[in-house]
Amino acid sequence: MDPSALNSPELQNLLAQEKERAMISEMISKLTSSCWDKCITGTPGSKFSSSEANCLTNCAQRYMDMSLIIMKHLHQ
């Protein structure tokens, strides 16, 4: 394989996009794991109760709020 092919801007760009996608995927994966533990306290049913579903949504959104607070805090 021609080593100079690895330096192509096109490939670097595609790799950067794929890396971002991977980071997002990983965040969803970790957050789902945490939020499941926080919100699904009983035995899994054949559907989520509305309180379970709301808890999961809230969990993700509060995580984002927290992320913002952390960023602000560290930039003071």
Next chain:
Amino acid sequence: MDSFSSPSSGSSPQLSTDDIMAQLRTQLEQAYAEEFLETVRGKCFDKCITKPGSSLSGSESSCISRCIDRYMEATGIIGKALFNQRH
């Protein structure tokens, strides 16, 4: 892999950007699938097999089935919540 062997002379088959990206995406998909499986195994074992017996009971089996569906649903809910909201 043929594309990594050194060419003797003349034209060598080059691995295109498309090939590289296709292989990368395939490997990423496999890694995600394995990670998801591992996570679901852990969660559903904890939820459903609370008192291990000498075999899996019917209720344990149905619990596992529901658990997998719920976990997939939870993944979707989290994904939507992260990307639908704007402050």
